[in-house]
Amino acid sequence: MADAEAGTETTAEPGTESTTEPGTEAAAEHLDRPLPEGVRRRVVGIAADALGGLPPADLPASLRQYAKFTPARRAKYAGTALAAALESEPVFRLRIADRLRLGQPDLVKALEAGSVPGAADPMDVAAAAYLLRPAGWSRLVAEAGEQVERAGAEGAAAEAARLVEKLQEELAELRSQARADLERQRADSEGVRKEAESLRKKVRSLESDTKRAQAEARKVHAELEAAKSAAAAERSAAEGEARRLKHRISELETAVEAGRRSAREGRSVEDMRLRLLLDTVLQSAQGLQRELALPVTQIHPADLVDAVVPGSASPHDVARRALAEDDPALLDQLLAIPQVHLVVDGYNVTKTGYPALPLEQQRIRLLGGLAMLAQRTQAEVTCVFDGQDLDVPVIMAPPRGVRVRFSRTGETADELIRRLVRAEPQGRPVVVVSTDKEVADGVRKAGARPVASILLLNRLARS
Numbered sequence: 081m082a083d084a085e086a087g088t089e090t091t092a093e094p095g096t097e098s099t100t101e102p103g104t105e106a107a108a109e110h111l112d113r114p115l116p117e118g119v120r121r122r123v124v125g126i127a128a129d130a131l132g133g134l135p136p137a138d139l140p141a142s143l144r145q146y147a148k149f150t151p152a153r154r155a156k157y158a159g160t161a162l163a164a165a166l167e168s169e170p171v172f173r174l175r176i177a178d179r180l181r182l183g184q185p186d187l188v189k190a191l192e193a194g195s196v197p198g199a200a201d202p203m204d205v206a207a208a209a210y211l212l213r214p215a216g217w218s219r220l221v222a223e224a225g226e227q228v229e230r231a232g233a234e235g236a237a238a239e240a241a242r243l244v245e246k247l248q249e250e251l252a253e254l255r256s257q258a259r260a261d262l263e264r265q266r267a268d269s270e271g272v273r274k275e276a277e278s279l280r281k282k283v284r285s286l287e288s289d290t291k292r293a294q295a296e297a298r299k300v301h302a303e304l305e306a307a308k309s310a311a312a313a314e315r316s317a318a319e320g321e322a323r324r325l326k327h328r329i330s331e332l333e334t335a336v337e338a339g340r341r342s343a344r345e346g347r348s349v350e351d352m353r354l355r356l357l358l359d360t361v362l363q364s365a366q367g368l369q370r371e372l373a374l375p376v377t378q379i380h381p382a383d384l385v386d387a388v389v390p391g392s393a394s395p396h397d398v399a400r401r402a403l404a405e406d407d408p409a410l411l412d413q414l415l416a417i418p419q420v421h422l423v424v425d426g427y428n429v430t431k432t433g434y435p436a437l438p439l440e441q442q443r444i445r446l447l448g449g450l451a452m453l454a455q456r457t458q459a460e461v462t463c464v465f466d467g468q469d470l471d472v473p474v475i476m477a478p479p480r481g482v483r484v485r486f487s488r489t490g491e492t493a494d495e496l497i498r499r500l501v502r503a504e505p506q507g508r509p510v511v512v513v514s515t516d517k518e519v520a521d522g523v524r525k526a527g528a529r530p531v532a533s534i535l536l537l538n539r540l541a542r543s
Contacts, residue, residue, distance in 0.1 A: 109218045115210065116225030120163060121155075122207040127162045128154035130179035140165045140172055166211070177211040188212060196220065202227045405532055408539040414529065415457040417509045423500055423528070424450065424536065425493060425514035426465040432515060432533040443476070449540035451479035456543075462500060466493040494519045501526045 115123070128151045136144055143165055146158040154162070166173045181188045187204060190197050191214050196205055206224030209217040404410070415422060430442035437445065447463060454461040460483075467474075467486030478484040487496040497512060501523045504510050510528035513536045514520060520530035 109213070109216075111218050111221060115163075115221065116206070116229075118203055119206040119210065119221055119224055121159075122203045123166060123210055124159045124162050125151075125155050126180060126183075126207060126211065127166060127176050128152075128158070130176050131158075131162070133179065134175060138172075138175060140169055143172075173211060173213075177213075180208060180211055184208065191220075406534045406538055408535065408542050411511075411531065411535050411539045412457075414509075414511045414531070415453075415459045419460075420509040420511060421460045421462070421504060423497055423510060423512045423523075424461070424463045425497060425512070425516065425519060425533070426463045427493065428514045428516055428519075429533040429536055433537040443474075447479050447482055447484065449543065450482045452543055453540065454481035464493045464496050464500070468492065494522070498522045498526065501528045504528075 131139070131143065131147060131154055132151065134147075136147055139147060142161045143158060146154050146161070149157065166176065177188075184204070187197060187200055187208055190200075191205070191208055191212055194215065202224040206221045209220040209224075414420065424446075426443065426446060427439075430437070430439075430446050434442060434445065443465065450461050450463055453459075461481060462483040462485065465484070465486050468489055468491060474486065476484070485496065485500075487493045494514075494516060497514070497519055501510055501512065506527070510523070512519065512523040512528050512530045513533055514523075514530060515533045523530050
């Protein structure tokens, strides 16, 4: 590093600290006024970027809590503490200056050589001068502040001129618009005046029409009163005729009733003769039965033939017929049994037929098919789903004719099916649809008939 006019600085390898001897002229320089705000923000930004690369032991105590922040958060929350540490702790400032040497080596060399690059940003020059403190650094910072103020003033003047020009254009536009509005209002006023004159003429015409209508209404009212009088006279005549006809009807009804009574009396004599003849025949038959000592029979020959009575047929009687276990006709025969109850292991059927669908779509598809099956067969249908793994309640409207149940927490659908079968009265036909062997064995012991899920799927596919 080159020697300054009033002091000597030593430069170490990149990443090492450099120090300025106390008492030099550069160190003795100071600012006549506070650091310009733009320069201050630039210096704080440089320090915030460099703070993360310094060891915590090399940081002032007031800045160690911000070491893990991002550069943007350091500049936002630790800006005041960074500015104070750079001003009051030369060693920390020199460490930041060393980081600046690594980032902008050309600018640092030019400032240490006593020259200012012509194309450099005045803010970068002032910030670097404040951190490096070469001879004349306070002048560079002050000049940068003045340039920023001049640029701000020039920008404000240009903005004011632009604003004045814009306001003048808006004023001219408003004046033009006001003149146009005035002309339009004048035209509208003339139109309103003409429309009012036309309305007055219409009002006079309507008044004349109203008078004619009132005269016509009075004429119609007189005709209506005359029609009411004529209608009242006709109603009186009709009521008299109605009373005469009612009297005539009463006379005819009396005559008809008399005729009926005469017919009943003649028929009663014939009925009495037939009843006496029947009583005689019955008494003779009873006497003959007593004479022959014949017992009263309680059974008939057909009652002694071994067969399945329709009212007592069970699902196991249907199973004796020569049908395949996956034949839909077998399920039709089972559901044709009177008072049969069909219990379906829901997920066992859906995961056999369409396992790729989501559970909700599986339920909707199965319940739709069961609803049509229940409507056609009039059988009681209960569909059971496993509900122990449900995270939320299932919101659904069960289809008509199908009872839908989910097992409780801690209970499987298989256990709920077995409880449903046990709840049925002894002798009622119950058919359980499930491929699960454990379910089939359990319901078979309880008296129900288990069938495979593929049988129900084939039957629904046929529908």
